[in-house]
Amino acid sequence: MKILIIEDEPSLRELMERTLTKEHYIVETAENYAQAEEKLALYNYDCILLDIMLPDGNGLHLLEELKAQDKRESVIIISARDSLEDKILGLEQGADDYLPKPFHLMELTARIRSVIRRSQGNGKKGYTLGNVYLDPESHRVEVEGQELPLLKKEFDILAYFMQRPGHLVDKAVLAEAVWGDHADQADNFHFVYAQMKNLRRKLEEAGATIEIKVVYGFGYKLAVNQ
Amino acid sequence: MKLIYRIALRLSLVLLPLIALWGALFYFTMVDEINDEADDALENYSELIIIRMLAGQEPPRINEGSNNSYSITPVDSDYAAQRPHIDYYDAEVYIPEKEETEPARVLATIFQGNDGLYYELKVATPTFEKDDLLQTILGWTIFLYFLLLITVISVTVLVFYRNLQPLYALLRWLDEYIPGRESRPVPNNTKITEFQQLNTAAQKAVDRSEALFEQQKQFIGNASHELQTPLAVLSSRMEWLLDNTELSETQMNELIEMKRTLNHTVRLNKTLLLLTKIENNQFPESTQVDLATMIREQKEIYDEIYASREIRCTLELPDAFPVQMNESLSSVLISNLLKNAYRHSSEGAMIDVRIEGRTLTISNDGEQALDTEHIFERFYKKSKQDGSTGLGLALVKAIALLYNIEVRYHYSEKRHYFTLIWP
Numbered sequence: 001m002k003i004l005i006i007e008d009e010p011s012l013r014e015l016m017e018r019t020l021t022k023e024h025y026i027v028e029t030a031e032n033y034a035q036a037e038e039k040l041a042l043y044n045y046d047c048i049l050l051d052i053m054l055p056d057g058n059g060l061h062l063l064e065e066l067k068a069q070d071k072r073e074s075v076i077i078i079s080a081r082d083s084l085e086d087k088i089l090g091l092e093q094g095a096d097d098y099l100p101k102p103f104h105l106m107e108l109t110a111r112i113r114s115v116i117r118r119s120q121g122n123g124k125k126g127y128t129l130g131n132v133y134l135d136p137e138s139h140r141v142e143v144e145g146q147e148l149p150l151l152k153k154e155f156d157i158l159a160y161f162m163q164r165p166g167h168l169v170d171k172a173v174l175a176e177a178v179w180g181d182h183a184d185q186a187d188n189f190h191f192v193y194a195q196m197k198n199l200r201r202k203l204e205e206a207g208a209t210i211e212i213k214v215v216y217g218f219g220y221k222l223a224v225n226q
Numbered sequence: 227m228k229l230i231y232r233i234a235l236r237l238s239l240v241l242l243p244l245i246a247l248w249g250a251l252f253y254f255t256m257v258d259e260i261n262d263e264a265d266d267a268l269e270n271y272s273e274l275i276i277i278r279m280l281a282g283q284e285p286p287r288i289n290e291g292s293n294n295s296y297s298i299t300p301v302d303s304d305y306a307a308q309r310p311h312i313d314y315y316d317a318e319v320y321i322p323e324k325e326e327t328e329p330a331r332v333l334a335t336i337f338q339g340n341d342g343l344y345y346e347l348k349v350a351t352p353t354f355e356k357d358d359l360l361q362t363i364l365g366w367t368i369f370l371y372f373l374l375l376i377t378v379i380s381v382t383v384l385v386f387y388r389n390l391q392p393l394y395a396l397l398r399w400l401d402e403y404i405p406g407r408e409s410r411p412v413p414n415n416t417k418i419t420e421f422q423q424l425n426t427a428a429q430k431a432v433d434r435s436e437a438l439f440e441q442q443k444q445f446i447g448n449a450s451h452e453l454q455t456p457l458a459v460l461s462s463r464m465e466w467l468l469d470n471t472e473l474s475e476t477q478m479n480e481l482i483e484m485k486r487t488l489n490h491t492v493r494l495n496k497t498l499l500l501l502t503k504i505e506n507n508q509f510p511e512s513t514q515v516d517l518a519t520m521i522r523e524q525k526e527i528y529d530e531i532y533a534s535r536e537i538r539c540t541l542e543l544p545d546a547f548p549v550q551m552n553e554s555l556s557s558v559l560i561s562n563l564l565k566n567a568y569r570h571s572s573e574g575a576m577i578d579v580r581i582e583g584r585t586l587t588i589s590n591d592g593e594q595a596l597d598t599e600h601i602f603e604r605f606y607k608k609s610k611q612d613g614s615t616g617l618g619l620a621l622v623k624a625i626a627l628l629y630n631i632e633v634r635y636h637y638s639e640k641r642h643y644f645t646l647i648w649p
Contacts, residue, residue: 011459019466080454102458102492105465153530168468172486175531182527182561184493185569185614190534216475218482 001116004045005029006036006062007078008055016049019105020112033057040066046119047074047112052090053081063093074115078103104173110163127162130209130224134162143206153178154199161212161222170219196220230386234379241375249367253360261331264353265314268333271296272349276337279345295319296349301336306344311336319350328352392416396425403432404627405439447502450495457492461485490615497617500558501604504624509552517560517586518547521579524557524564532568535575539568542580549648551629559625562618563588563644569614570642584648595637602633 003025007013013029020027028043030036033056040048040062048066052059059077066073077090080101087098096115099108117127126135133142136159141148150158156178161169175183175192183191200212209225275296278285285298312335319330330350339345387394395413403409412432414425464485468478503509525539549556567577567590575591600606602623605616622644626633632647 009455009459012455012462015459015462015466019462022470080451080458101454102461105462105469170482170485172489179527179531182524182565183531185565186531187569188534191531194533216478218479 001047002026002028002043002045003047003049003112004036004039004043005049006031006054006059007049007051008032008053009051015105016108019109023109025112033059033062036062037065040071044071045073047076047116049076049078049108049112050095051078052086053079060090060093063090063095067094072119074119076108076111076115106164106167106169113163127159129162129165129222132162132203132208132210134159143203143208146206148202148206148208150199150202151195153195154202157195157199157212158203161220165210165222165224168215168219168221174220230383233382233386237378237382238375241371241378245367245371245374249363252367253363256359256363257356260354261314264331264351265333268314268331268349268351271351272333272335272347275347275349276335280337280340282340294349294351295321296347298345298347301344301346303344305346306336309334309336309346316353316356317350319352321352329355389418392418392421392425396421396428400428405435443502443505446498447506450498450502453495457488457495461488461492464488494615494617497615497621501617501621501624504555504621504628507628509555509628512550512552514548515551515553515556516546516548517556518543518545518581520557520560521564524561525579528564528568532571535568535571535573537568537571537573537575537577539577539579542578544581547581547586549629555625555628559622559646562622563646566618566644567642586646586648587643589641589643591640592637592642593640596635596642598635601635 001024003020005013005016005020005027007016007029008031010031013031017027017029028039028045030039033054036050036054036059050059050062063075066075075095076097076099077086077095078099078101079086079090090098096118097111099111126133126137126140128134131144132148134140134155139152139155141150141155141158157174160174160177171189171192175186175189178195179191196212203210203212211223211225213221213223215221271294275285275298279298285296312333314331314333317330317332318327319332320327329352331353332348332350335347335349337345337347392413392415399410399412409432412425412429414422414429416422416425464481467473468481468485473481521543522541525541529537529539551559564579567579567588570592571577571590577588577590579586579588581587597606602619604620606619623633625631626646630649632645632649634643634645634647636643636645
């Protein structure tokens with residue numbers, strides 16, 4: 001899997017590179033429009049992370065060029081401008097996803113995985129981990145081929161972890177991801193705990209080989225039991 | 227108090243003593259003049275009688291068809307010496323023909339007869355009723371006062387409104403003016419120099435504040451914008467540290483706390499950006515949004531999030547409450563008000579959400595009234611509550627302003643009431 005990061009902020013670029021390399025992607029970087037154009041002309045990538053605000057040009061033009069060259073790279077737009085117009089314009093120009101800054105690195109890897117999965121479009125569309133299969137479109141979860149009925153929030157939590165296996169997830173971040181902005185000022189996380197308890201029990205009872213582990217007092221991590 | 231009322235009041239206050247003074251003067255001059263005339267007549271009459279007496283002729287008959295009367299009484303010399311020899315005064319005199327007493331002007335003259343004795347001659351002529359005159363004059367004075375008042379005030383009002391049209395135009399304009407919104411220029415179609423100056427001054431002041439407002443808005447927007455990338459870097463680096471290094475529980479705990487604080491900063495920054503965008507009117511697209519359904523959905527979420535507090539939230543909503551708004555803004559509007567109600571409710575408190583007509587009211591129990599003046603201002607916080615941005619109600623206000631929704635807060639019977647009224 002080859003990924004091109006087009007980002008002018010050196011610190012963020014370096015960090016994205018480091019993270020993605022650790023996820024076993026082959027990563028190349030471009031720090032401005034000219035470099036990006038050159039690399040895109042020479043090589044093919046599976047996924048492009050595109051900051052649309054570059055010092056020497058608008059990243060959206062790169063999108064147009066890709067389209068003109070009929071290249072089939074997946075593109076995720078990364079922008080500090082969290083505006084609807086940019087998002088709509090970017091998606092209309094053929095981008096596959098839009099990630100506003102600041103984002104969680106986990107979010108980035110999850111999005112890349114999802115975009116690549118979609119573009120490959122082979123076989124099952126969902127995520128498989130251990131003996132658990134999760135299909136985000138039909139909202140189905142199967143353990144060893146058997147359907148596991150989950151409530152909506154339980155499903156959302158599991159989907160969130162399935163896209164971020166092995167990563168430590170802060171309770172507060174999870175709450176916001178699943179319950180939205182509504183949870184941003186909650187004074188305790190009992191509601192996360194209640195859902196989590198049920199989900200973990202259901203997974204265990206169904207004999208799933210994956211487990212959402214509690215990490216100290218503040219977070220969770222999805223692990224595959226060997 | 228309106229200026230015109232003040233002018234009217236002042237005018238009537240000034241007119242009152244003026245007219246009273248005039249009435250008094252009129253009365254005394256009138257009495258004086260009448261007495262003068264009567265005195266002249268009496269003098270002639272008494273002279274005639276005295277001449278006849280001294281000439282030894284028959285005195286005239288008591289009554290010669292007029293109401294004049296006279297009497298001659300001899301007096302001793304002591305009395306004559308004490309009294310003035312000619313004395314005019316008012317008295318009540320009995321008129322035999324009419325069989326009643328009437329006010330009369332009397333002239334008492336003391337003279338020495340041919341026999342060397344003193345006589346007092348009293349001639350009287352009936353005169354006017356002073357009380358009647360006083361009453362009449364008083365009545366007419368009051369009438370005059372009101373007539374003058376009405377005339378003066380109506381002329382003043384007419385002139386006032388005619389000439390102050392430009393002032394009222396300016397006031398109307400200022401009423402409509404909202405900082406940061408497109409507004410028409412200050413009306414300036416007057417030929418009166420003072421008003422022209424006033425209008426020009428107003429336009430200048432508005433331009434200046436508009437420029438300042440714009441600058442400030444841009445600054446907040448730019449600052450929040452510039453912060454996005456460094457915040458992203460910081461957050462990502464912490465995340466990397468958490469995921470990729472061996473950390474002790476304490477280190478991890480510290481790092482998570484740092485991340486939460488950072489997330490709070492990110493949220494603050496995003497909210498500021500959102501506020502700037504709302505104020506810049508960058509949410510043009512609007513659709514029909516059903517707020518009743520939205521409230522029902524959000525209530526479920528908050529019930530879950532705040533389940534541990536056992537808050538009872540009752541809804542009294544119609545099946546649908548469609549409004550024309552930007553969807554995400556309507557969600558921000560409702561969720562900020564609902565979230566506030568839940569967040570600031572203690573255990574077992576009651577929240578009530580109701581829609582009546584085009585009015586949405588969200589109320590919740592609270593110990594103390596909030597500062598109505600400042601609650602909608604940015605960063606107004608009553609307490610240092612964790613996770614609060616202090617921008618929630620500022621957002622509500624900004625969104626309401628954008629859609630001409632009236633926002634009200636009041637406190638009664640230990641409950642906070644937030645009311646939104648759609649036009």
